[in-house]
Amino acid sequence: MRYVLGIDIGSTRIAAAICRRAGQSWAEPQVVRVFESVLYVAPDETVQVGLDNLAAGVESSRMARRFLRRIGDEVPIQLGNQLYSPQALTAAAAGWVTDLVTEVEGVPPERVALTHPPGWGAYRRGLLRDALTDAGLPGTLLLPGPIAAAESHLVRERVEVGTTMVVCRLGGEHVDLAVLRRNPGTFEVIGHGESPCPQAGAAIDDLLAEHVGAEDRGSCLRAKEMLSMAPEVTIPVPGDLVRVTRPEFERLIRPLLSACLAPLSRYASVSTVLLAGGTARIPLVAALAAETLEARVMVDPDPGTAVCRGAALVARPPVEALPGSTALVPRVPSLPDHDVDDGFDAEPVPPRPPVVVTPLEPPKRRFVKGGRS
Incomplete structure (x- = not known):
């Protein structure tokens, strides 16, 4: 059965939801997996997500936490005797979840949407997009978490065009605030x-x-x-x-x-x-x-999974999208079309001393048994 996948990688939990195609329409999103936000890279570069999936006695030095919010930081994360960029580990986690859901559903998702903090600009999104492409997930939709939460709310209640609202996400280790405006096609972050x-x-x-x-x-x-x-x-x-x-x-x-x-x-x-x-x-x-x-x-009603459910909703192909399009939402003519290399981050990368590291690629053997290599 056709379906799309939404993934939310938080600092304490990773949650995934899917929307299945039911005839000419889409069913409501369904949460399929919630893991503790821990990524383990074994010595043979096999990847596992969540403590429940790890064997007893594994090396804690090979476990990574809070990696998504490190994207943009040039200092790598050391796991064992290897160094990885935060975006490579984030892409590995997203790929592991995608492969696990694919194994359960029998077919890969038509689209994958991955959420990120509301303050990210083109720089951080570009780093993550490139890492996802290198990890075998090209075309992944990148979506601010507050917009995903608002899209989940739309399932229950209509929001008129022009309405502004504050989305406050209280997670295990971060509290994000964002002001959204409802546009004809989607929500827009106008402050965070x-x-x-x-x-x-x-x-x-x-x-x-x-x-x-x-x-x-x-x-x-x-x-x-x-x-x-x-x-x-x-x-x-x-x-x-x-x-x-x-x-x-x-x-x-x-x-x-x-x-x-x-x-x-x-x-x-x-x-x-x-x-x-x-x-x-x-x-x-x-x-x-x-x-x-x-x-x-x-x-x-289930605030802990609102963001991944909203991401799955946004991952559904929009009616107005051209064939093969990976546009997040139908294009709104009044809004500028920003390229990945345009714009700036509201939170500039802090200066760091020069560091020479290798490797920074995603783990070469990845994800669940039977997954992509």
Whole structure:
């Protein structure tokens, strides 16, 4: 069956969703895989994604994390005795996920869309596009994460052309803010920024662990997720179980979340806020967002996967696209057509001392058993 694939590579999780072709229309996106955002490159350059897929006792020095947001940094990432560029590792992760989904579905996707932070300009996108081509994924659509979240929202509610909205994505280690405007064909990023306390999700886990005296941070992460729905949870600590209620949890994390959402006050003229990211599951987040900005606050039903589902929606071939076109959306005549080498990054690459490294190519043997070589 024909389908398209959307991939979101976050700092803590990698999620993938597909849209299947059903006759003359497309079905709603379906999340097919969620992994911990860990990339492992074995000595024979075999690639694996996610801790659950790794054998016990593998070398931690061969594991990479947070590689996507390192794109644009000239300093490479060392795994074992080899050096890789961040974009090569990102392309390897995207290729591994694509091959895994292909193996399950039986055929490759018609299109792949991969998300990236909203502040990226032509430089970073060009690096990633070249790496994806080298890794065997030419024509991959590159999509700002907030636009993907907004496209996912469109499945549930119409957004009128000309409407502006703020998308706030609260992930495990980054809080991204973007102002979007709805154009006839798609959304457009007209402003973006980051929160002054970027590690919202991880910081909440640490606060909860310190509060109850837990040594296992993973149990606190699970408790945080359960408290988004349950009135109370018990957390294992050495020799005991500690009970935590939702009101107690909210009192603990309120100062942190208030600081994370404070930048929303800059957008007083915007009437709608869309919350996405795993941390947005916490009910207090929506309440504080409404207090910070007097606007309508919407939360995706599954905020942790909103971005990958939106990417899958955008990956569907647009009706107006020419045969073979890899255009992200139908072209809007009033918007300029920027080439990869045009424009500039809002966040310039910091100066680095000269570094001579080799190799920087993607791992040569890649991805899942039976995948492309």
